[in-house]
Amino acid sequence: MDYFFAEPKNWILIGLALFFAVVFYAGAHTIIFKSLDDRAAAIRDELGRAAALRHEAEELLRQYAARKNAAEADAARIVAQAQADADSIRREAERELAADLQRRERQMEERIARAERLAADEVRSVAADAAIAAAEKLLRGADAAEAHRRLVRQGAAEIAERFT
Numbered sequence: 001m002d003y004f005f006a007e008p009k010n011w012i013l014i015g016l017a018l019f020f021a022v023v024f025y026a027g028a029h030t031i032i033f034k035s036l037d038d039r040a041a042a043i044r045d046e047l048g049r050a051a052a053l054r055h056e057a058e059e060l061l062r063q064y065a066a067r068k069n070a071a072e073a074d075a076a077r078i079v080a081q082a083q084a085d086a087d088s089i090r091r092e093a094e095r096e097l098a099a100d101l102q103r104r105e106r107q108m109e110e111r112i113a114r115a116e117r118l119a120a121d122e123v124r125s126v127a128a129d130a131a132i133a134a135a136e137k138l139l140r141g142a143d144a145a146e147a148h149r150r151l152v153r154q155g156a157a158e159i160a161e162r163f164t
Helices: 002-006 008-026 028-140 144-163
Strands: none
Touching (some): 002 008, 008 028
């Protein structure tokens, strides 16, 4: 056993064992365990706060996702309403255009009918004037048959002249 005490390594081992025994007897282990327990409690609190923050972040994410979906739905509704309004305006414009074209067509038909009536009245007036002139010449002339042929030719020439 003398050999055991002759080795310096063994004295280091004995000194270390005595040191731990004194530290244990002085109650250092309770201080160390308390420190470790406090550290574990702090870590648990930190994990609890992290879990609460994560839950809050997930709730905010759900809220923002709901807002995004609502905004997309609103945008789709606005686009659909704008499309419906554009279609309505287009249909109204087409209706107004058709009504305007019908009104203009009626106006042109009325103008044409008026022009036809004026032309027919003018033809009647010219024919009446030619008949009056022929009758006048007939009554003034001596030779009735010759005057009659001449008046017909002259009236036809006057009518042709006025309408060309």
